[in-house]
Amino acid sequence: MPGGNAPLISLSWQPVPGAPGARIYPLIRKIDTTSSNSYLIQTDDVILLIDPGGLAEQSAQLALLIEEIREERDRPVFVFLTHAHIDHFLGTQFIPMFAYPEVAVFAVQEAGAAALECGDGKLTQADLLGQKISPVRIALHLISDVRSGYSAVPISLAFSNGATITITRGQTRGGLAEERIEFGTGPSLEVYHTPGHSPDSICLRMGGLLFIGDVLFAANPGIAGICGWDQCALIRSLDGIEVLIADGGIDFVLPGHGRVITAYDAGLMFTAIRADALALENIAELNHERAIETAAFAEDCMEQVNELFTIMAGRLYYVSYVMEELGEEDVAAEVNRLIKGDVIDELLEAFRSFADEHHKRSGVSIHLALKAGQVIFKLERSFNGAELSHIIDPALARRAARLLSDYTTMLRGFCPPRELAECDLVRHLESLVTGLSIPSCSDDDLLSSDDEDSTFTRLLLRRIGMQPLLSDVEFSFTAAEKHIVATVDQDDLTDLITYILEDLVGTGSDAITLKLNRDNKDAIITLRGTGATASDAMKKGGGFLMRLCDRTGGTLSCSTDGNGRQYSIRIGGLI
Amino acid sequence: MEITKTNRDGAIILSVAGRIDTATAPALEQAINKEIESGNRKILLNFSAVTYISSGGLRVLLATAKKLKNPGDKYALCSLAAEVNKILKLAGFTSIFSIYPSEGDALAGW
Numbered sequence: 001m002p003g004g005n006a007p008l009i010s011l012s013w014q015p016v017p018g019a020p021g022a023r024i025y026p027l028i029r030k031i032d033t034t035s036s037n038s039y040l041i042q043t044d045d046v047i048l049l050i051d052p053g054g055l056a057e058q059s060a061q062l063a064l065l066i067e068e069i070r071e072e073r074d075r076p077v078f079v080f081l082t083h084a085h086i087d088h089f090l091g092t093q094f095i096p097m098f099a100y101p102e103v104a105v106f107a108v109q110e111a112g113a114a115a116l117e118c119g120d121g122k123l124t125q126a127d128l129l130g131q132k133i134s135p136v137r138i139a140l141h142l143i144s145d146v147r148s149g150y151s152a153v154p155i156s157l158a159f160s161n162g163a164t165i166t167i168t169r170g171q172t173r174g175g176l177a178e179e180r181i182e183f184g185t186g187p188s189l190e191v192y193h194t195p196g197h198s199p200d201s202i203c204l205r206m207g208g209l210l211f212i213g214d215v216l217f218a219a220n221p222g223i224a225g226i227c228g229w230d231q232c233a234l235i236r237s238l239d240g241i242e243v244l245i246a247d248g249g250i251d252f253v254l255p256g257h258g259r260v261i262t263a264y265d266a267g268l269m270f271t272a273i274r275a276d277a278l279a280l281e282n283i284a285e286l287n288h289e290r291a292i293e294t295a296a297f298a299e300d301c302m303e304q305v306n307e308l309f310t311i312m313a314g315r316l317y318y319v320s321y322v323m324e325e326l327g328e329e330d331v332a333a334e335v336n337r338l339i340k341g342d343v344i345d346e347l348l349e350a351f352r353s354f355a356d357e358h359h360k361r362s363g364v365s366i367h368l369a370l371k372a373g374q375v376i377f378k379l380e381r382s383f384n385g386a387e388l389s390h391i392i393d394p395a396l397a398r399r400a401a402r403l404l405s406d407y408t409t410m411l412r413g414f415c416p417p418r419e420l421a422e423c424d425l426v427r428h429l430e431s432l433v434t435g436l437s438i439p440s441c442s443d444d445d446l447l448s449s450d451d452e453d454s455t456f457t458r459l460l461l462r463r464i465g466m467q468p469l470l471s472d473v474e475f476s477f478t479a480a481e482k483h484i485v486a487t488v489d490q491d492d493l494t495d496l497i498t499y500i501l502e503d504l505v506g507t508g509s510d511a512i513t514l515k516l517n518r519d520n521k522d523a524i525i526t527l528r529g530t531g532a533t534a535s536d537a538m539k540k541g542g543g544f545l546m547r548l549c550d551r552t553g554g555t556l557s558c559s560t561d562g563n564g565r566q567y568s569i570r571i572g573g574l575i
Numbered sequence: 576m577e578i579t580k581t582n583r584d585g586a587i588i589l590s591v592a593g594r595i596d597t598a599t600a601p602a603l604e605q606a607i608n609k610e611i612e613s614g615n616r617k618i619l620l621n622f623s624a625v626t627y628i629s630s631g632g633l634r635v636l637l638a639t640a641k642k643l644k645n646p647g648d649k650y651a652l653c654s655l656a657a658e659v660n661k662i663l664k665l666a667g668f669t670s671i672f673s674i675y676p677s678e679g680d681a682l683a684g685w
Contacts, residue, residue, distance in 0.1 A: 307662065313630030314666025321637050321671065341630040345597040348629070467667055506661025535657045 196234025
């Protein structure tokens with residue numbers, strides 16, 4: 001259980017538990033990708049700034065505070081970075097105080113120090129976040145190979161800020177490389193090498209406080225897989241930190257982003273992060289190109305999700321309306337409760353505003369991708385596909401769930417699963433269009449249902465809610481041969497044909513033809529809607545449909561003439 | 576979102592332009608309710624300049640249908656953009672109220 005110390009308060013000086021004479025000023029920010037939390041510590045010997053943050057104003061605020069406490073008592077200043085990602089240090093590049101090692105000495109783990117000294121845009125994530133950095137002089141390289149052969153031997157180092165420190169190398173019981181830094185007679189600072197989120201990640205400890213950088217987020221979508229991320233190292237580091245906490249003496253864990261947590265809560269979180277990290281084998285590197293690709297998919301995906309959710313909500317409102325007309329107010333209210341329309345509208349609107357702003361300001365792709373991830377995480381919790389599928393077309397909820405899941409999969413650094421298999425296209429299409437033409441609950445089903453009210457109501461809801469897509473149009477399906485077998489992802493093909501049919505029906509086609517032909521080694525699926533008005537489907541959702549067709553195993557084209565619109569899907573490699 | 580009101584052949588025509596979303600749907604509902612409360616029972620919504628409708632917007636359309644169902648009441652939509660028409664069609668709303676290609680068609684149909 002946590003220690004008995006009072007929780008830390010942001011923007012206020014308070015004692016460091018377990019470190020007599022040390023005081024801490026935490027600057028806790030709302031979580032974002034722009035800037036980290038900062039922690040300022042003062043002892044009689046030294047002033048330590050841990051993670052000055054990514055924003056100039058934040059670093060300026062801290063510089064002012066440092067000036068104030070130096071006026072009270074002049075002491076050397078050290079700036080420790082838990083790792084060299086720009087959201088933890090970029091702000092210092094705009095503040096003169098941090099440019100002079102005579103005033104502030106930067107202390108970074110060796111790999112991060114090397115990246116900062118040469119202005120490396122990859123390891124610092126500057127490239128990913130569309131920022132430029134200037135090289136930074138790092139006077140104190142932490143967990144340096146130079147000292148690795150001097151275990152338990154104190155080494156003294158002098159710096160241009162006037163400080164003389166003693167560093168003693170060691171290893172924790174959990175296997176983490178460790179350095180103890182003594183600045184004088186006051187409390188020491190322990191540094192633990194905890195790579196994984198980045199090769200230079202460190203945790204720092206003073207008394208009962210453990211500063212952990214970004215390890216809590218290291219397995220998160222959109223973070224796992226960034227340059228320098230290492231799954232095996234992360235798991236080893238998590239194991240090492242857990243032992244550190246289990247050994248006791250740590251009251252609070254101070255993350256790089258978000259609120260301070262008790263050591264007990266941190267232990268629980270580390271267990272969950274370890275499980276997440278274990279599942280992240282072979283994820284793709286999250287670089288600039290991948291961020292652009294993910295952001296493009298995010299926008300396509302949200303466009304479709306928006307449409308599907310609006311249709312699903314509309315269907316439920318329609319069912320509820322009809323039930324109310326039938327005098328079944330209670331059932332109508334129950335149906336309305338099945339989807340949180342307001343919540344969903346607000347989430348989708350939040351993403352749209354964010355995306356608009358992103359395009360206006362030529363924002364960074366990874367931010368848009370992460371925003372979509374955040375919105376999708378909440379959307380997934382706003383509807384229950386299984387419940388909805390009793391009343392409205394299950395294909396709507398299934399497609400929405402697949403889209404959300406595919407996006408999360410991509411954001412996590414994996415490819416959405418694609419299951420290519422042999423498929424008789426004739427039978428597959430026949431079965432699909434039959435399902436879209438016949439009501440799932442016929443008049444006979446309704447009339448022959450037993451007398452129990454609940455059974456009748458359930459069937460009635462289905463009858464009202466599940467109107468077959470093709471029920472109001474003249475529809476024909478013809479295949480040139482009895483069997484045409486190709487290798488496709490059947491679920492993707494089903495979704496693709498359904499999206500296209502919805503577009504044709506929704507834009508006013510009064511007749512739709514579906515034809516399946518063979519062209520040498522290719523199958524050609526043609527969907528033509530007569531009377532369909534001009535549609536934005538290919539302009540707005542074109543990328544989405546093209547990508548879906550590609551995943552299906554084919555290529556898509558669309559043409560419009562005075563009589564309607566035609567989609568052609570070419571699937572190669574017939575069997 | 577902008578709403579322009581005109582009176583034609585005894586019907587109130589509310590021409591809506593822009594997005595009907597969480598933020599704007601209440602304003603549309605207010606504008607419609609104001610007409611109904613003033614005793615106007617023939618209302619045509621011209622959606623030719625509506626670019627998007629959210630589920631909140633759909634709810635407003637249904638709420639209006641509930642209010643205008645007495646004998647002699649008239650309620651319809653006209654001139655829908657393809658994407659908005661698609662949402663209404665797939666949500667099943669086309670069986671609750673009529674959708675016409677133009678104002679002229681709607682008023683002639685009444």
